[in-house]
Each structure stands twice: as C-alpha cells, then as structure tokens.
Amino acid sequence: MTKHHNEAAPFRSQHPEKINAYLVGGGIASLASAVHLLHDAKVPASQIHILESSSVPGGSMDGAGTAESGYVLRGGRMLNFSYLCTxxxxxxxxxLSDPKKTVMQEIEEFNAIPENKTNAHARLVAKGAEGPEIVDVKQLGLSMKDRLDLVHMSLQTEGSLGTKKITDCFGEAFFETKFWYMWATMFAFQPWHSAVEFRRYLHRFIHEFKRINTLAGVDRTPLNQHDSIILPIETYLKAQGVDFRYNTRVTRFSFQESPQITVNEIHTDSKGTTGVIHVQDFDIVFATxxxxxxxxxxxxxxxxxxxIPSTQDALKAPDGTWALWDSLTHSQHGAAFGNPSSFYTRPTESNWLSFTVxxxxxxxxxxxxxxxxNTPGTGALITFKDSTWLMSIVVPKQPHFLNQPExxxxxxGYALFPDKIGDFVKKPMEACSGQEILNELLGHLNFPQHPTLESATTIPCMMPYITSQFLTRAHKDRPKVIPEGSTNLALLGQYVEIDEDTVFTVEYSVRGAQMAVYEMMGVNKKPKAIYKGEHDxxxxxxxxKMLIT
Structure with missing residues (x-):
C-alpha cells in the first residue's frame, strides 16, 4: 500500500489513550479493525465505537432463524490455509465453547477430525437418461486451446486486460468444461464478470488446482460462520468494553476545508433521530x-x-453503505473515492439467489x-451442471446452528441463473417460493417428494449485488484503503483496492482492516504477505499437471 504523509500517525502510536476510533459498519472488516486497534495499537476499548445500521453485527456473515420458522443463511464461505490475516x-x-482455546484452535481441531475432512465424491452431477449421474472429474475437460487461453490470461497484466469480460478471453466451449463448472461455482463467477478478477483468482488460488475436483483443501467452521466467527469476536469485544451502537446508520461525513482529507463530523440517523458526532484531532474514522x-x-x-430492484435502489438500502460511498464521491475530495456506480448500477449482472432448507x-x-x-460436512459443493439455474448445494456437518435441535x-444452496425457467418447476427461480425451489432440487436428485417437501421449510433469498465486486471496472473505480491525502479516514470492505488479493473472501476484509489500523495508528507492523503458491x-x-491431465 502506498505510504501517505500522515503526520498524526506518530502521535497516535505514542498516545493511543487520546484516540477515539469510529468504525462505520458492523461487518467482519470493522470487527477485525476493533481487535487490531485493541491488540496492536493499544486503543482503549471504550474509545472504539462500532456504528451498525442493523440490530446485530456481522454484515454479510449472517445466520439466523429457528427450527420452527426455518433457518436462514444468505451465503457460506470456504476458508483455507492461505487466509493468513484471517x-x-x-x-x-x-x-465460546472453551475459553481456554482460541477460535482458530477450534477450527483446526474440527478440521483435523478424519470424518470431518472435505473430499467431494459428487462434485458435479449431470442429467442422465435415467436420473442424475455423478460426473467423473478426475480430468478437467480442457482442450489445448482452453489450456493455452488460461496460461495466456495468467501471463497478462491487469492493465492489458482492462475492462474485458471473461468471455472476451475464452471460446464458447470453455464455458462447458468441467473446469469452468467447478471453478465458477466454487467462487461464484459469471461468464460476463471481470477478466481481471478471474485472473487474480487463478494466481491467488493456484494451490486449489490439484484438488478442485474434491475441494480437499477447504477448511470448515464447526458451525455456520456467524456462530463460529462473528459471535465469538462480538462477545470478546463487548467483554473488553468496546462500544457497539446498533440501529445507527451513518448518512454522510463532513470534511475540513483543506486540501487534505480530514473528517470532522459524522452524520447519523438512529430510527429517524438524526445526530452528529464531532471528530476531534487525532480521532480516526474507518468506513465500510x-x-x-x-x-x-x-x-x-x-x-x-x-x-430485483432498479439500478438506483442501492442508494435507498437501509444499511446506507452504498449511499455513504456515493456521498463521498460528491464531496470536495470525490476523485479519491473511486466510482461506486460501476458496482451498484448493474444488478442483473451481479445477482443470484440462495436458499436455506x-x-x-x-x-x-x-x-x-x-x-x-459423502456424509454431511464432507462433500462441500454439489453442482447440478445441467440445471438451467446452475444450482449447487452445500450439506454441512450437523448441527449447523447453536440452537439447532438434534x-x-x-x-x-444457491443458483447463478435465477432468471431461467426451471427444469422441473416451469418458472424462473426468482419467481419461485421456497417449496418450489426444493421441489426443483428433488427433481434433479430424482428423490421422492414425500415426506421431504411437506415437512421442510425452505427460505429463498435474492441478493442483487452479491457478486457486484466481480463486475468489470476501471482501475481507479475501487479507492485505496487509505485514500491519497487522508489524515484520519480509512475505507474497508470488498470494494477497496488491495493489490493482488481477491475480493469475495473474508481474507480481503481482514487484510484491509490490518492495513488501515497499522498505517493510520503508526504501528510498526505490516499484514503478512499474500500467499503466492505460484512461487512454490x-x-x-x-x-x-492437473491443467494438462
């Protein structure tokens, strides 16, 4: 990350007791920032303030519900050893289960149990003449042209790829290969997504090539990621005395009249009551x-x-994150804050639909x-490659929630093409109820409807911007973690620019948090270098070897 002449950083490192830190958003980026402010920058817990628009922290790493009403997960995450910051x-x-252990030890012990290890036996499923057929994925199904195109893309610079789509770099046949079906559904890529982001994934996850067909390198959490990661971090921070302010939406910042970027006011809305937080000298502001x-x-x-909402509805979202970013671009320092419209104005290119059963x-x-x-928890993704919706499911080890009965x-599960007509339920997925989506899945598996259909609760969730960070973009559309000239403002989350790392990962948010804390507070420390398997x-x-098999 480019170093900035932040004159306050030495003072902050020497006098953390004078600092108030305001963290806008309660997702993993802010939670990680709070932990590192406590541990590495020595900011008193009571002077770390997390401003969250909803009533619970966690952002996109959510998990809720009951056995009676049905559980809801908007998504899931695959962790692996290369997530060094996380x-x-x-x-x-x-x-939470054993205070003598850390969350990391708990995850390591869980994944070390032989019967918990991931080894997918049904990674891809095809539609056979007499029902579903498990596809042999020992080979990737790539032609020589496909292989050369992959190598060519990996050797190009991001500047040469520019705003190209993945489809601009490969022939039509590539998108019918076993490699594409496995890679695309593992990471949720669409053919029209950014070639730059696809290239980054090829480099960042080259170590996954040899096990793309089994997903044997995936680490799982004992429960869903909210209960296994977010809840322990929240519990720890509250025990230390960190100030959580729920139902508090930040609407905009005011800046000092100066060539430098210095926030002096944070404008808030709490259930219709507006307020202003006055940012003092040497205070810091982190915004997701x-x-x-x-x-x-x-x-x-x-x-x-x-x-799917209209292209401008993102600016009306209750969490206010898109509106806040948009307001920054209309400030006197707008050029330093990127271009959010590259990401929120194309929901038909960034949406997909998930469902929890x-x-x-x-x-x-x-x-x-x-x-x-595969027993539950060992199969990772099962993708129905001939599904018009391109549906995949994940069956975790049970229980998956803290309050889940035995x-x-x-x-x-999720599907990448919710606008397509189903193979068994003859309507678009986006127009289907949960029960209809489960019925479609039962059709692909050739399982009987009774007693599953009438005894299950399936809750669908449409997410218009879920892969918006993968959309084609210009180089400067994503702002830096610490914008050029900033004295007290850092930006967090999936839409900042971190060279060589990959969005749509927990690691991206945590790495950005570490970068922000270390530089803004003048901590003599850097995040661990990004893992680069290609150097091994x-x-x-x-x-x-896998590529040419």
Missing part, C-alpha cells in the same frame, strides 16, 4: 463502503423473494449420503 485474527479470539448483501429480499416457504425428516439426508457417498437438519515449484508443478 487465521492470525482468529488465533487471538477465545472460543458498498455492500454485497444490500437490498437482499427474503422470501418464505410459500412466497418468492421480491424482484430446514428439514424435520431425516430421509433426505439419508438418501443423499447413500447416493453421493432431530433437525439444515443445508444451504511444487505447487506450480501440481497445478500444471
């Missing part, structure tokens, strides 16, 4: 910009989610285990 963070947080889950619409077992009958799980050869099972001859050889 794992460093979790190694400092006490486990943009939101991949803004305008999410939750349906029900009997009702479809709301339609709560089962009250064990027959579905029993059939799935017998058919797939006789209830939960699994999660063995990793590179294994990837090339």
């Amino acid at each position: 794992y460093e963070l979790l190694a400092t947080i006490p486990s 910009i943009g939101s991949m889950t803004a305008c999410s619409s939750i349906g029900s077992n009997t009702k479809a989610p709301a339609p 709560t089962l009250h009958d064990p027959s579905f799980f029993s059939r799935l285990v017998e058919w797939s050869g 006789d209830v099972q939960v699994f999660w 001859v063995r990793v590179l050889a294994e990837a090339l």
Whole structure:
C-alpha cells in the first residue's frame, strides 16, 4: 500500500489513550479493525465505537432463524490455509465453547477430525437418461486451446486486460468444461464478470488446482460462520468494553476545508433521530463502503423473494453503505473515492439467489449420503451442471446452528441463473417460493417428494449485488484503503483496492482492516504477505499437471 504523509500517525502510536476510533459498519472488516486497534495499537476499548445500521453485527456473515420458522443463511464461505490475516485474527479470539482455546484452535481441531475432512465424491452431477449421474472429474475437460487461453490470461497484466469480460478471453466451449463448472461455482463467477478478477483468482488460488475436483483443501467452521466467527469476536469485544451502537446508520461525513482529507463530523440517523458526532484531532474514522448483501429480499416457504430492484435502489438500502460511498464521491475530495456506480448500477449482472432448507425428516439426508457417498460436512459443493439455474448445494456437518435441535437438519444452496425457467418447476427461480425451489432440487436428485417437501421449510433469498465486486471496472473505480491525502479516514470492505488479493473472501476484509489500523495508528507492523503458491515449484508443478491431465 502506498505510504501517505500522515503526520498524526506518530502521535497516535505514542498516545493511543487520546484516540477515539469510529468504525462505520458492523461487518467482519470493522470487527477485525476493533481487535487490531485493541491488540496492536493499544486503543482503549471504550474509545472504539462500532456504528451498525442493523440490530446485530456481522454484515454479510449472517445466520439466523429457528427450527420452527426455518433457518436462514444468505451465503457460506470456504476458508483455507492461505487466509493468513484471517487465521492470525482468529488465533487471538477465545472460543465460546472453551475459553481456554482460541477460535482458530477450534477450527483446526474440527478440521483435523478424519470424518470431518472435505473430499467431494459428487462434485458435479449431470442429467442422465435415467436420473442424475455423478460426473467423473478426475480430468478437467480442457482442450489445448482452453489450456493455452488460461496460461495466456495468467501471463497478462491487469492493465492489458482492462475492462474485458471473461468471455472476451475464452471460446464458447470453455464455458462447458468441467473446469469452468467447478471453478465458477466454487467462487461464484459469471461468464460476463471481470477478466481481471478471474485472473487474480487463478494466481491467488493456484494451490486449489490439484484438488478442485474434491475441494480437499477447504477448511470448515464447526458451525455456520456467524456462530463460529462473528459471535465469538462480538462477545470478546463487548467483554473488553468496546462500544457497539446498533440501529445507527451513518448518512454522510463532513470534511475540513483543506486540501487534505480530514473528517470532522459524522452524520447519523438512529430510527429517524438524526445526530452528529464531532471528530476531534487525532480521532480516526474507518468506513465500510458498498455492500454485497444490500437490498437482499427474503422470501418464505410459500412466497418468492421480491424482484430485483432498479439500478438506483442501492442508494435507498437501509444499511446506507452504498449511499455513504456515493456521498463521498460528491464531496470536495470525490476523485479519491473511486466510482461506486460501476458496482451498484448493474444488478442483473451481479445477482443470484440462495436458499436455506430446514428439514424435520431425516430421509433426505439419508438418501443423499447413500447416493453421493459423502456424509454431511464432507462433500462441500454439489453442482447440478445441467440445471438451467446452475444450482449447487452445500450439506454441512450437523448441527449447523447453536440452537439447532438434534432431530433437525439444515443445508444451504444457491443458483447463478435465477432468471431461467426451471427444469422441473416451469418458472424462473426468482419467481419461485421456497417449496418450489426444493421441489426443483428433488427433481434433479430424482428423490421422492414425500415426506421431504411437506415437512421442510425452505427460505429463498435474492441478493442483487452479491457478486457486484466481480463486475468489470476501471482501475481507479475501487479507492485505496487509505485514500491519497487522508489524515484520519480509512475505507474497508470488498470494494477497496488491495493489490493482488481477491475480493469475495473474508481474507480481503481482514487484510484491509490490518492495513488501515497499522498505517493510520503508526504501528510498526505490516499484514503478512499474500500467499503466492505460484512461487512454490511444487505447487506450480501440481497445478500444471492437473491443467494438462
């Protein structure tokens, strides 16, 4: 990250007791910032203030519901050893189940148990003449042209790729290969997404090539990520005395009249009551910009989610993150804050639909285990490649929620093409109720409807901006973590620019938080270097071997 002449940083490092830190947003980026402000910058906990628009922290890393009403997960995350910043963070947080252990130790012990290890036996499923057929994915199905195109893309610079789409770099046949189906659904890429982001993933996750067909390198959390990661961090920070201000939406910042970027007022709205926080000398402000889950619409077992919003509805989202970023670009320092309209104005290119199924009958799980050869928690993604919706499901180890009864099972799924007509339910996924989505899944598996359909609760969720960070963009559309000339403002989340790292990962948010804390507070420390498997001859050889198989 480019160093800035922040004259206050030496003072801040020497006098942290004089600092108030205002963290806008309660997602993992702000929570990580709070931890590092406490541990590394020594800011008193009571002077760290987290301003969250909703009534709970966690941002997009959510998980809620009950066995009676149905559980809801908007998404899930695949962790792995290359998440060096994330794992460093979790190694400092006490486990909720055993305070003598850290969250990281809990995750390591969970994944070390042999029966918990990921080894997908049904990664891809095709539509056969007599029902679903598990695809042999020992080979990637790439032609020589596909291989050359992948190598060519990986060797290009981001400048040469510019605003190209993935489709601009590959022939049509590439998007029917087993490699594409596995890579695209593992990371949620669409063919029209940014070639630059796709290239970054090829480099960043080259170590996953050799096990893309089994996902054996994936680390799981014992429960869903909200209960296993967010809740322990929140509990720890509250115990230390960090100030959480819920139902507090930040609407805009005021700046000093100066060539430098210095926030002097934070304007808030709390349930219709407006307020102003006066930012004093040497205080700092961290703001999460943009939101991949803004305008999410939750349906029900009997009702479809709301339609995709209009292109400007992001600015009306209750969490206010898109509106806040947009307001920054209209300030006197607008040029330093990127271009949010590149990300929120194309919801038809960035949306997909997820669904969470709560089962009250064990027959579905029993059939799935017998058919797939994977017990819950070991199969990672199952993708139905011939599904018009391109549907995938994840069946985690049970229980998946803290309050989940023993006789209830939960699994999660998503589809990349919710505007397409279903193969069994003849309507677009986005117009389907939860029960209709489950019916479509049962059709692809050739499982009987009874007793699963009538005893399950399926809750769909439409997310218009879920992959907006993958959209084609110009180089300066994403602002720096600390904008040029900033004295007290840092930006966090999935829409800042961190060279060589990959968006749509927890690691991206945590790395950005560390960068912001260390520089803004003058801490003599840097985030761990981004893992680069391509610099390891063995990793590179294994990837090339898989590529040419």
